[in-house]
Structure formats: structure tokens, C-alpha cells
Amino acid sequence: xxxxxxxxxxxxxxxxxxxxEELEDFSDIxxxxxxxxxxxxxxxxxxxxxxxxxxxxxxxxxxxVPLRILAPALSLVVLLFAGVATFASAQKSLPGQPLYGVKRxxxxxxxxxxxxxxxxILKRRSEEIRTLTEQRxxxxxxKKTISDYKDELGEKGKIDSIKIQETKKNLEDAKDKSGxxxxxxxxxxxxxxxxxxxxxxxxxxxxKKENVEKHGETQIAPELKEGDGGNNNNDGKDGHGGNRExxxxxxxxxxxxxxxxx
Amino acid sequence: xxxADFDELYLQFSDKIYKYFYWQVKDPYIAEDFTGEVFTxxxxxxxxxxxxxxxxxxxxxARNMLIDYFRxxxxxxxxxxxxxxxxxxxxYYDEDLIEKIQNDNDISxxxxxxxxxxxxxxxxxxxxxxxxxxxxxxxxxxxITEVNVRVLQYRGLQKLKEFLKNEKRF
Numbered sequence: 003x004x005x006x007x008x009x010x011x012x013x014x015x016x017x018x019x020x021x022x023e024e025l026e027d028f029s030d031i032x033x034x035x036x037x038x039x040x041x042x043x044x045x046x047x048x049x050x051x052x053x054x055x056x057x058x059x060x061x062x063x064x065x066x067v068p069l070r071i072l073a074p075a076l077s078l079v080v081l082l083f084a085g086v087a088t089f090a091s092a093q094k095s096l097p098g099q100p101l102y103g104v105k106r107x108x109x110x111x112x113x114x115x116x117x118x119x120x121x122x123i124l125k126r127r128s129e130e131i132r133t134l135t136e137q138r139x140x141x142x143x144x145k146k147t148i149s150d151y152k153d154e155l156g157e158k159g160k161i162d163s164i165k166i167q168e169t170k171k172n173l174e175d176a177k178d179k180s181g182x183x184x185x186x187x188x189x190x191x192x193x194x195x196x197x198x199x200x201x202x203x204x205x206x207x208x209x210k211k212e213n214v215e216k217h218g219e220t221q222i223a224p225e226l227k228e229g230d231g232g233n234n235n236n237d238g239k240d241g242h243g244g245n246r247e248x249x250x251x252x253x254x255x256x257x258x259x260x261x262x263x264x
Numbered sequence: 265x266x267x268a269d270f271d272e273l274y275l276q277f278s279d280k281i282y283k284y285f286y287w288q289v290k291d292p293y294i295a296e297d298f299t300g301e302v303f304t305x306x307x308x309x310x311x312x313x314x315x316x317x318x319x320x321x322x323x324x325x326a327r328n329m330l331i332d333y334f335r336x337x338x339x340x341x342x343x344x345x346x347x348x349x350x351x352x353x354x355x356y357y358d359e360d361l362i363e364k365i366q367n368d369n370d371i372s373x374x375x376x377x378x379x380x381x382x383x384x385x386x387x388x389x390x391x392x393x394x395x396x397x398x399x400x401x402x403x404x405x406x407x408i409t410e411v412n413v414r415v416l417q418y419r420g421l422q423k424l425k426e427f428l429k430n431e432k433r434f
Contacts, residue, residue: 007396011417014399018418028421031428032393038370039394041283043296047358048278051300052271054356055307 121165127151128172135180292362320404385420
């Protein structure tokens with residue numbers, strides 16, 4: 003053991019309040035440790051290793067990315083791709099298929115952000131109904147899908163006219179291709195859809211009429227005001243005359259002159 | 265630093281690393297394999313490691329290998345020589361030295377004494393007294409303060425004294 007090392011060690015042990023007796027005991031132990039640890043491999047042995055190592059190329063990679071960063075990053079990228087792929091595949095899935103749950107979940111998320119997407123959801127349900135009837139799938143699945151469709155329709159407020167017509171067409175196709183046991187259910191769905199369309203049309207019509215009425219008064223009033231009493235029922239009492247339509251047949255007003263008034 | 269510098273580094277430090285492994289695993293063959301693995305990894309990434317190379321760094325690499333070894337193989341003596349195997353480095357043992365080690369009673373006695381220590385004391389005792397590293401270097405390798413090293417080395421020596429006294433071999 004080197005002298006410097008020993009001296010330093012003694013100082014450190016003294017700082018730990020080692021007694022003189024302890025220091026002597028420790029010194030003996032360290033002496034024996036020093037003798038027992040005289041382990042040295044031969045020079046020939048070490049050179050043999052180095053020669054073997056020479057055959058190994060060194061990495062010359064300036065863009066080394068530690069594995070602890072690369073692995074999680076790659077995993078994340080793979081997961082993202084897998085997620086996107088799953089999402090995309092799910093959009094084409096049908097009731098009963100493994101990814102159908104993902105499809106429904108994605109629809110809920112999208113419609114929460116974009117409420118108009120609900121029209122698309124209705125259309126999708128109708129497409130599913132049509133496809134299930136074409137494939138002659140499990141009647142239970144079909145019934146469930148029709149029920150889902152009705153629920154969606156019930157919740158829907160204003161509907162896109164083009165999409166609802168497409169939806170109705172899908173249902174009608176489905177009815178044509180369905181078995182007898184399913185025709186009645188599909189027909190109910192069609193009827194509900196037609197009722198919905200009618201209701202929306204009525205509502206729209208009513209709104210238009212209200213608008214016309216409202217805007218109609220506004221259009222007439224300025225003219226009346228300009229005419230200063232040129233009202234059909236005006237008897238000229240206001241003195242202003244000013245009915246533009248002089249000599250109008252139904253003008254009863256005595257004062258209906260071109261504006262001379264009195 | 266060129267290849268000659270790596271050779272010099274290997275000649276200077278490989279025995280120390282070998283001793284470090286040997287006193288931890290008490291198997292000269294495993295110690296040799298691990299030593300080879302450490303320096304093979306260092307060689308492969310020499311360009312990246314050489315600017316910041318230090319003795320403490322070397323021991324840290326060695327220690328990490330040991331931690332993995334003890335964690336994965338509590339009951340079995342398996343070792344991970346992924347880099348050596350990958351590069352086709354054949355294990356080569358200094359049989360003369362191994363024979364000497366295995367027949368040396370002093371080494372056996374000391375090994376028993378060191379093995380009796382709790383892990384935290386054992387590490388400090390090996391690095392401080394067998395590897396003759398400074399308290400500062402030991403602290404850097406074990407990620408503890410220098411003051412802590414001094415406390416642990418004192419306790420380690422006390423425990424060794426107690427064990428050897430009971431053994432009555434010394």
C-alpha cells in the first residue's frame with residue numbers, strides 16, 4: 003500500500019475518532035489486505051486480449067442516440083402508427099366485429115367536437131343496416147343496429163337534407179334485401195325517418211313564413227310614412243294630403259290632393 | 265488519443281478492474297469475462313468516451329454491470345457478455361493466476377471476511393482498500409459524499425476486525 007495512501011487514510015480515520023488501538027488493528031488488517039490483493043494478470047495474457055480486440059471495428063457513429071432515449075421514442079412512434087392504423091381500420095368495421103367499439107367511440111369523440119357529424123353517424127348506421135342485410139348477418143345484430151339508428155334519429159335536431167335522403171335510401175335498400183322477419187323493423191325505421199324529414203320541413207316552412215311576415219311590415223311602413231297620410235283610409239284630416247296615388251278610386255279622403263293640403 | 269493510448273489504458277487499468285470484479289463475485293473466470301466485456305464496450309465507443317475518460321468512469325461501468333448481474337441472477341451465475349459475444353471476442357483466461365488465487369488461503373480468508381460485510385460497507389472496503397482509490401473517487405463512483413465514504417470505511421474496518429478476531433486466523 004502506497005505511503006501517501008496510508009497517511010491519508012490514517013488522517014481520515016482519526017477524523018472519525020478512531021482510537022490509537024483501533025488504528026493499530028486497522029493497520030494490521032490493511033497490511034494483510036495489501037498482500038492478499040497482489041493480483042496481476044500476465045502481460046502476454048493482456049496483449050492477447052488487445053490483439054483480439056483489434057479485430058473489432060470501433061463505432062464511428064456521430065449520431066449515436068442512447069438506447070434509453072431511442073427505445074422509448076421508437077415505441078411511441080410505433081404506438082402512434084398502430085393507433086392511427088387501428089382508428090382507420092375501425093371506420094369500416096361492422097357491428098359484431100372487433101374494432102366496432104373503436105368506431106363508435108371515435109364517433110362520439112368527433113361529434114362532441116363537431117356536432118354536425120351526427121348526420122354522418124345516422125348515415126353510417128343506415129349503411130351498417132344495409133350491409134348486415136346484404137350479408138344476411140345475425141338478426142340480433144341487425145335489430146340492435148336498427149335500435150341504435152332510431153336512438154340516434156330521436157336525438158337529432160336539425161338534419162342535413164342530403165344526408166338524410168341518403169340514409170333513407172340505404173334503409174329502403176336494406177328493406178328490399180332483408181328477410182321477412184326483419185322487414186317490419188326496417189320499415190319502422192323508414193317511417194320514423196320520413197316523419198323526421200316532414201317535421202323538419204314543416205319547421206323550416208314555418209320559419210320562412212314568420213320571416214316573410216316580419217320583413218313584410220317593415221317594407222310597407224317606410225312607404226306609408228313617406229306618403230304622409232296617403233293611406234287608403236285617410237280622410238284627409240291630417241291636412242297634408244300627399245297620397246301619391248291621386249285620383250285613386252278607393253281614395254275617400256277629401257283632402258287627397260297632390261299636396262296642397264287644406 | 266490513438267489506439268496506442270487505449271492499449272496503455274488497458275494495461276494500466278485492466279488488473280484493477282479484474283480485482284474489483286473478483287472480490288465482488290469470487291470467481292476468477294467470471295471476473296475475466298466481465299473485465300473483457302467492460303473494455304470491449306469501451307473500445308467500441310472509444311471515440312465518444314475518450315474525451316471524458318476517467319478512472320471513476322471505468323469503475324462506474326464495471327459497477328453497473330455488477331448491479332445487473334446481481335439483480336438478474338440471484339441464484340444462477342449467468343453473465344451478460346452481449347458486446348463480447350457480438351464482436352466474437354473469445355474468452356481467454358490466465359490459468360496460472362487462477363490457480364494461484366484459488367490456492368491462496370489468505371485470499372480465501374479475506375474473501376470470507378469481506379463477504380460478511382453489508383453491501384454498502386463491502387463496496388467501500390473493496391474500492392478504498394483493495395483498489396486503493398481516494399475517498400473522493402469512491403464517493404463519485406458510489407454517488408455518495410466523501411464524508412459518507414469516510415464514515416463507511418471506518419465502520420467497514422471495524423466489522424472486518426470483529427470478523428477476523430472471531431475467526432482467529434489472523
